[in-house]
Amino acid sequence: MVSTNQRAMKVVEELLENAEALGCKVVKLDCGATVIDLGLNCRGSWQAGVLFTRACIGDLGVVSLSDFKLNDQYSFAAVNVFIEQPLIACLGSQIAGWKLGEGEFATIGSGPARGIAHVASDWYFEMTDYKDDYDKAVLCIQDVKYPSNEIALEVANACHVKPEDTYILMSPSTCVAASIQVSARMLEQTCHKMFEKHFDPAQIVMIRGKAPIAPVVKDELKTMGRINDALIYGSEIEVWVDAEDKDIAKVIHQLAGKTSSPNYGELFEDVFKDAGCDFFYVDHDVHSVGKIQIHNVNTGRAYCAGEINYEALERSFLN
Structure with missing residues (x-):
């Protein structure tokens, strides 16, 4: 069966190799995990938003940008998504179902790592029997702060991967990358x-x-x-x-x-x-x-x- 994490890692590698050009920031946590900031402490970009979306769906679809005409005066950008395996891409990966941390440090994870972890609280797996098995984990979050070492270790442990093989893509709501991936x-x-x-x-x-x-x-x-x-x-x-x-x-x-x-x-x-x-x-x-x-x-x-x-x-x- 297709591995959403393996496919998403190709997107992660593109983000890492072109971080500066894409307006992103790469942060290494003390535990060894990698955080890719797409708009919190950096400017982000249209392309970063497209890559964020591709990673979130396990790179199992076509994501592109177009135009949306609101009225005679205003038009906005739009995102187009084409998917042929929605049970895996949408429900087994993209949907935000993994509750991480507690209290003020809590966050919600989406993306391919969910398919490896299959945590009990992530009830969306009632909709699909998809299960991934890969030696690297890619998680996506929307938050106003970087994930902590504890969050990263929680992800690594649940996915049975090394912390240094754990990649967390993140952005706040107030950036173009987040606006794109939410609309998607x-x-x-x-x-x-x-x-x-x-x-x-x-x-x-x-x-x-x-x-x-x-x-x-x-x-x-x-x-x-x-x-x-x-x-x-x-x-x-x-x-x-x-x-x-x-x-x-x-x-x-x-x-x-x-x-x-x-x-x-x-x-x-x-x-x-x-x-x-x-x-x-x-x-x-x-x-x-x-x-x-x-x-x-x-x-x-x-x-x-x-x-x-x-x-x-x-x-x-x-x-």
């Missing part, structure tokens, strides 16, 4: 919600998506709101499935925010504040995509739900 989670979000709505994501043949890259601002809360709004109101997904028409018709309106989210139309920053700035209290259906179309390879029928909500994006991106 539109497919992961769709696969996850399919599972929650009792549609087997193993039926996906191919999947692609596009979402605007939210303009960052130095305010962490405001940026977090924008990057989530980019997914909720600006993402557009195309899925090819091998399934029954009746099952597609039953699930598709449960996947789009317009027809499933109780908070549709509200900006994520406001929803998050109302939840006491605790993701645990945010309704799960808030995390939906903007527009989705599903094609059935069995019957040739197509289904569509949702919309691109330009008005919500204007409120989020321009104020």
Whole structure:
């Protein structure tokens, strides 16, 4: 079976070899682990964001940049992602499911290392039986501080690799690399919600998506709101499935925010504040995509739900 960590290491090597040109910073922890900073204490770059995304999906897809037209005056960059093995790339790697550390030192890990560790708390492996086995581990985190030696050792020990063979890619929300890699989670979000709505994501043949890259601002809360709004109101997904028409018709309106989210139309920053700035209290259906179309390879029928909500994006991106 394909190794997401082996594939991601090629991306890591590119980042290490071209760190200065990519606006990244390489930090060696005392334990020997390597941290690659893509925007906390460095400027980051568009290409760093693309590489961050490729690493996060185990380099099992095509990631590119394009354009998103908001209105007659404003347009933004967009990220396009094409994936053919979503159970591995999205659920076995990209989704953020590994809780690391405790208290103020806690963080959430995503990326290929999850597929080696398979920690009990990472329940997303209920959706896929993927298991990786490689002698190097690549983890991705989004945080406002570098991971500690303790975090790095926790990763190394869980993955049964040496600390010096542990690589952690990180960025805060307030940089372009983070904005790109969050918008690129539109497919992961769709696969996850399919599972929650009792549609087997193993039926996906191919999947692609596009979402605007939210303009960052130095305010962490405001940026977090924008990057989530980019997914909720600006993402557009195309899925090819091998399934029954009746099952597609039953699930598709449960996947789009317009027809499933109780908070549709509200900006994520406001929803998050109302939840006491605790993701645990945010309704799960808030995390939906903007527009989705599903094609059935069995019957040739197509289904569509949702919309691109330009008005919500204007409120989020321009104020």
